[in-house]
Amino acid sequence: MxxxxxxxxxxxxxEPHPTWIVGHRGAPxxxxxxxxxxxxxxxSIGVDAVEFDLRQTRDGEAVVYxxxxxxxxxxxxxxxxxxxxxxxxLVLPSERGEYRIPRLPDVFHRYGRxxxxxxxxxxxxxxxxxxxxxxxAGLASEYGVGARCLVVSFDPEFCKKMRETDPALATGxxxxxxxxxxxxGRLTPLFPPVDGIGPARHLxxxxxxxxxxxxxxSVHTWTVNEPDEIRRFLQARIASVTTDVPDLxxxxxxxxxxxxSPSE
Numbered sequence: 001m002x003x004x005x006x007x008x009x010x011x012x013x014x015e016p017h018p019t020w021i022v023g024h025r026g027a028p029x030x031x032x033x034x035x036x037x038x039x040x041x042x043x044s045i046g047v048d049a050v051e052f053d054l055r056q057t058r059d060g061e062a063v064v065y066x067x068x069x070x071x072x073x074x075x076x077x078x079x080x081x082x083x084x085x086x087x088x089x090l091v092l093p094s095e096r097g098e099y100r101i102p103r104l105p106d107v108f109h110r111y112g113r114x115x116x117x118x119x120x121x122x123x124x125x126x127x128x129x130x131x132x133x134x135x136x137a138g139l140a141s142e143y144g145v146g147a148r149c150l151v152v153s154f155d156p157e158f159c160k161k162m163r164e165t166d167p168a169l170a171t172g173x174x175x176x177x178x179x180x181x182x183x184x185g186r187l188t189p190l191f192p193p194v195d196g197i198g199p200a201r202h203l204x205x206x207x208x209x210x211x212x213x214x215x216x217x218s219v220h221t222w223t224v225n226e227p228d229e230i231r232r233f234l235q236a237r238i239a240s241v242t243t244d245v246p247d248l249x250x251x252x253x254x255x256x257x258x259x260x261s262p263s264e
Contacts, residue, residue: 012116013150013170013218014195018257019234020048021249022118022242024223025066029244032096034064036110047246049116049150051222054104054136055079056127062104062135063087068124070101080124104136108143116148118220118242120174121162123155130161137166150220150240152198159192172220174198181208182215196220196239201229209236227252 026038027045034052042050053066061084069076070092079087084103091098107117121132140146151162152172162171171194173179181197182188196218199208204221212219222242224230230252233241243249 010147010168011149011170011195012147013239017239019238019253020116020240021246021253022049022051022220022222022240023047023246024051024242024244025053026050027246032094032099034066034102035099036102036106037099039107039111039115042246043111043115045247046250047115049118049148049240050111051118051120051242052107053120053122054132055122055124056132057082057084057087059083060128060131060135061087062121062132062139064102064104064107066122068122078124080127104139105143108139108145112143113145113148117145117150118172118240119149119151121151121153121155121158123153123158129155129158130165133158133161133165136162137169140166140169150196152196152220156190156192159194163193170195172196172198172218174222175203176200178203181211181217183211184214198222198242204233204238206236209238224249231256 023042025033027041028038030041031037039050052064054062055065057063058080065079069078087101090101119136136151140149146169150170150172152174153159154174156173159171159173173192173194182191197212198220201221201224209219218239220240221233224233224241224243225245230241230249234253234256241249
């Protein structure tokens with residue numbers, strides 16, 4: 001882990017806080033995931049943060065989309081093959097109606113400091129980590145939301161590049177398989193320099209939580225939808241829980257601690 005300087009400590013994600021409820025791609029059971037409509041729903045529900053996925057276009061823009069490819073009729077076309085202008089013109093079908101793919105500036109402009117953000121950067125063949133890191137950092141600074149962003153990725157090399165580009169932004173390493181965490185007094189050159197970890201929910205065991213605490217890493221687990229599991233993570237006081245049912249998670253938190261403020 002990299003020692004945080006005075007500038008680094010400005011991030012809200014680095015400060016102690018109650019367990020935050022994070023809307024997974026917004027509120028995906030209310031609207032098409034990763035869309036402005038989904039984020040609007042999440043905001044109206046009262047989430048502490050929204051999580052969304054970023055892909056890189058051919059001209060280096062960061063757009064909000066989960067899959068590597070976009071289905072156009074019978075074809076699947078990589079997001080990386082589109083320019084930003086081409087992405088903006090797309091109107092795509094879904095079970096919840098037609099939708100458009102937002103750009104990262106669209107999200108930051110619409111919500112600003114009214115939300116917190118878990119920004120998941122997806123890796124694609126040939127994507128430019130440096131360009132993506134600079135774009136995320138530049139937009140977070142431009143819209144004044146850097147302190148409210150946690151930038152996460154399954155790609156450890158991107159995590160390293162993000163930290164090099166802007167150490168003020170909080171970062172997290174995602175994983176869906178067992179990973180050895182850093183230990184005090186031992187070199188861990190393969191583990192990226194991050195503030196937190198994002199284990200899949202089945203990996204967020206009491207042992208992993210204790211190891212993370214010993215390593216000084218906050219824990220941000222996903223995707224937690226069952227009430228009993230939500231309660232378990234609330235009791236463990238982890239940093240955040242990402243869920244498809246943020247309304248249920250917020251209600252569960254209120255039942256567990258009715259006197260606590262959900263956005264403290």
